[in-house]
Amino acid sequence: MSRRLLGVAVAAALAATVTGCGSGGSSSTDDTLEIWIRQPPDSDSAKTAQKLADAFTTSSGVKTKVVALFDDFETKLNQQAAQRQLPDIVINDTAQLGNMHSQGWLQEVDKAALAGSGDLADRAWQAAAGSDGKFYAAPFSAQAFALIVRKDWREKVGMEPPATWEDLTKLAVAFTEKDPDGNGRKDTSGFVAPAGTKRGYASWYASSLIYANGADFLKPNGPGKYVATANDPRFVEAVQYLQDQFCRTKTVNPGAVSNDTTVTHEVFEKGQGGIYLVGPYVLARFVKSVGTDKIEVLPVPKGPSGGPGTLGEGENVYLMAGSQLQDAQKKFAEFAISAEGQRIGMNKDANGAIVRLPVNRTVDMAAERQDPRWKVFQESYDFAVYAPPVPNWAPIRQTSADAINTVWADCSADVKTAMEGLNTKLTQELQSQKAS
Amino acid sequence: MTSTVTRAGAATAPPRRRAHRVRWRGPLVAWLFLAPALLLFLYFKFIPMFVGLWKSLFKVRTFLGDEWVGLDNYRTIITDDVFAAAIWHSVVLALGTTIGSLVLGLGLALLIEGPARYLWFVRTAAFLPVVTTMAAVAEVWRIMFHPADNGMLNVIIGWAGVDPQPWLASEHSSLWSIMLMSVWRGTPYDMMIFLAGLVGVDRTLYEAAAVDGASTWRRLRHITLPALRPVFWILFTLAAIRGLRVFVEVYVLTNGGPNNSSEVLMTLIYKLGFQKNELGVASAGGIVLFLATLVLTVIVQLMRRRQAA
Numbered sequence: 001m002s003r004r005l006l007g008v009a010v011a012a013a014l015a016a017t018v019t020g021c022g023s024g025g026s027s028s029t030d031d032t033l034e035i036w037i038r039q040p041p042d043s044d045s046a047k048t049a050q051k052l053a054d055a056f057t058t059s060s061g062v063k064t065k066v067v068a069l070f071d072d073f074e075t076k077l078n079q080q081a082a083q084r085q086l087p088d089i090v091i092n093d094t095a096q097l098g099n100m101h102s103q104g105w106l107q108e109v110d111k112a113a114l115a116g117s118g119d120l121a122d123r124a125w126q127a128a129a130g131s132d133g134k135f136y137a138a139p140f141s142a143q144a145f146a147l148i149v150r151k152d153w154r155e156k157v158g159m160e161p162p163a164t165w166e167d168l169t170k171l172a173v174a175f176t177e178k179d180p181d182g183n184g185r186k187d188t189s190g191f192v193a194p195a196g197t198k199r200g201y202a203s204w205y206a207s208s209l210i211y212a213n214g215a216d217f218l219k220p221n222g223p224g225k226y227v228a229t230a231n232d233p234r235f236v237e238a239v240q241y242l243q244d245q246f247c248r249t250k251t252v253n254p255g256a257v258s259n260d261t262t263v264t265h266e267v268f269e270k271g272q273g274g275i276y277l278v279g280p281y282v283l284a285r286f287v288k289s290v291g292t293d294k295i296e297v298l299p300v301p302k303g304p305s306g307g308p309g310t311l312g313e314g315e316n317v318y319l320m321a322g323s324q325l326q327d328a329q330k331k332f333a334e335f336a337i338s339a340e341g342q343r344i345g346m347n348k349d350a351n352g353a354i355v356r357l358p359v360n361r362t363v364d365m366a367a368e369r370q371d372p373r374w375k376v377f378q379e380s381y382d383f384a385v386y387a388p389p390v391p392n393w394a395p396i397r398q399t400s401a402d403a404i405n406t407v408w409a410d411c412s413a414d415v416k417t418a419m420e421g422l423n424t425k426l427t428q429e430l431q432s433q434k435a436s
Numbered sequence: 437m438t439s440t441v442t443r444a445g446a447a448t449a450p451p452r453r454r455a456h457r458v459r460w461r462g463p464l465v466a467w468l469f470l471a472p473a474l475l476l477f478l479y480f481k482f483i484p485m486f487v488g489l490w491k492s493l494f495k496v497r498t499f500l501g502d503e504w505v506g507l508d509n510y511r512t513i514i515t516d517d518v519f520a521a522a523i524w525h526s527v528v529l530a531l532g533t534t535i536g537s538l539v540l541g542l543g544l545a546l547l548i549e550g551p552a553r554y555l556w557f558v559r560t561a562a563f564l565p566v567v568t569t570m571a572a573v574a575e576v577w578r579i580m581f582h583p584a585d586n587g588m589l590n591v592i593i594g595w596a597g598v599d600p601q602p603w604l605a606s607e608h609s610s611l612w613s614i615m616l617m618s619v620w621r622g623t624p625y626d627m628m629i630f631l632a633g634l635v636g637v638d639r640t641l642y643e644a645a646a647v648d649g650a651s652t653w654r655r656l657r658h659i660t661l662p663a664l665r666p667v668f669w670i671l672f673t674l675a676a677i678r679g680l681r682v683f684v685e686v687y688v689l690t691n692g693g694p695n696n697s698s699e700v701l702m703t704l705i706y707k708l709g710f711q712k713n714e715l716g717v718a719s720a721g722g723i724v725l726f727l728a729t730l731v732l733t734v735i736v737q738l739m740r741r742r743q744a745a
Contacts, residue, residue, distance in 0.1 A: 075710045086499070103497055104497060104499040104500035105499050186585075187585070196690070254587075258605055258691070392713070394711065402696065409605075409606070410607055410694075410695050
């Protein structure tokens with residue numbers, strides 16, 4: 001008995017020590033503005049972010065610390081939130097706004113009080129609005145999706161740039177069957193696609209074609225209310241078109257249904273496929289790794305039942321809750337959206353652009369970037385579609401990625417039935433978010 | 437030496453107190469030695485476990501404060517079809533990996549058992565998969581599993597006239613492909629434990645059996661396998677637990693896809709928590725997984741005791 005008592009006493013002493021250790025956390029009181037950006041550490045993009053922060057320090061005198069993180073970015077933010085020590089500034093995807101807002105991580109941004117806010121494109125401001133119509137970020141970068149195509153392959157198989165989805169299929173079939181790399185082996189594919197479900201990639205990839213066919217995942221139904229539209233025939237047609245590429249013409253790179261973007265970038269660079277529907281953020285990388293004369297950028301063709309449209313996305317500067325440096329946060333946001341901040345973020349034609357398309361209308365992209373291929377992305381932005389400002393877009397993207405991945409991986413699956421099922425799930429999700 | 441010290445103390449302390457002190461000294465020293473490990477366990481294991489249990493009853497909002505939902509999270513996860521499928525996949529994967537690694541591990545152990553000098557090299561080489569980090573192993577296998585004609589494994593099976601397989605890219609083969617990799621990695625671990633167990637087998641029994649004219653198979657069946665019974669139980673428990681909490685290999689190779697065909701409990705919990713941000717539901721899933729592991733361990737232990745008795 002006494003031994004047991006001793007054990008209990010030791011455990012209690014340890015617990016007391018640990019509790020003492022654990023209660024020591026308190027928010028930092030120093031005057032350094034901590035900026036987190038979702039980019040791989042030591043990457044060219046991280047270096048551009050550092051340049052932006054340094055220029056901000058020079059102009060404002062506010063000290064900064066840049067933290068570049070890529071994998072599990074939101075997980076790490078969650079950990080910081082649990083300790084109530086969020087970074088002061090986060091530069092992250094526009095699609096994460098609802099997710100972060102619903103967690104109470106974001107401060108509201110007074111658009112009128114933000115210097116230079118009038119210079120920004122209205123479309124970009126829409127991407128900074130929450131489901132209640134208020135703004136919870138400063139828009140920083142925009143992007144529209146287009147097709148990065150192997151020009152040398154297209155010329156070798158003797159085809160014109162695709163103007164319709166049918167043309168696109170023909171080009172993909174030719175890339176798959178006509179040995180465009182000339183190595184004598186049938187080892188190339190038409191499309192390369194990140195069609196796995198990590199971070200909702202299957203949905204992310206499909207959305208450009210869904211928008212290009214005039215469809216959408218949700219449609220507004222009054223203020224802050226939405227209806228799921230995944231069973232719309234135009235939506236089904238777009239997912240069916242892609243299922244045909246996977247299953248009927250077999251023009252998608254092998255293994256795509258399990259791949260994320262990191263793998264897919266490599267597949268394209270290795271010359272295993274010739275058509276990549278993607279944002280402009282990889283253009284400079286591919287120009288460098290594949291060869292500038294071998295790459296061209298083409299707009300996503302309009303779908304047979306609607307369009308034009310393509311996925312619009314970008315990054316926002318989020319002013320995080322709980323910061324002691326609210327004035328510095330506002331100053332950084334103003335610097336990031338200013339013409340100078342945007343130019344630094346664009347990084348000219350070099351790899352590592354954190355501003356893909358400038359949101360500031362006073363910045364002339366053609367004067368900054370000589371490569372005309374950027375222009376295709378900029379023109380596509382005119383009809384780009386952003387994710388709607390539902391309370392939380394992340395579960396909607398993940399749920400639709402699971403359903404879309406299913407019909408691409410299982411060639412016997414009926415797309416119409418599966419999309420009916422997806423519509424039911426999206427309706428339930430909207431109900432749980434009180435947005436239906 | 438100690439007796440001198442005791443005698444010196446005896447002159448001043450009354451006999452009852454002295455006995456008391458001696459009785460306490462042993463456990464106190466033991467607990468003090470254990471303290472650093474216990475502190476780490478408490479902080480990094482037991483407290484998070486209880487926090488997980490607590491959070492499973494809330495809608496977790498890390499910054500705004502949690503909202504009590506009672507058992508709703510458990511209801512959500514238990515009624516989810518994907519959760520049921522994930523349990524099934526976890527069980528299939530755990531069983532397949534456990535049995536595959538056990539059988540191959542035993543086979544390899546029997547093949548390379550013995551005192552010959554060159555065997556240390558074979559054992560070390562065979563053990564390498566265990567010491568390589570799982571993320572690296574999975575990344576290499578992902579490349580080997582490339583489903584085109586020129587994928588490494590497809591080239592190898594092509595030599596035997598077998599058609600190229602989709603491996604991870606098909607919902608019919610993704611789970612089996614992950615199992616194949618897990619068996620490859622788990623086998624050397626089991627082999628080493630078996631080798632340790634084989635050292636303990638009484639050699640005279642083999643000699644006696646050889647004198648009696650027993651065949652190799654009979655010697656294996658009647659001497660080696662019964663002697664290895666405790667090793668089997670340990671390995672079975674460890675491998676089953678390892679199998680149930682499989683994560684990295686699935687996350688790197690397929691992330692649960694395609695079509696949820698390789699979704700296991702851990703990847704599902706990860707997705708719920710960090711991709712859908714439903715940390716409360718994910719905690720409930722974690723508790724269910726913990727209970728499953730606990731039940732499995734208890735069953736194995738009960739079966740072991742019954743067999744021993």
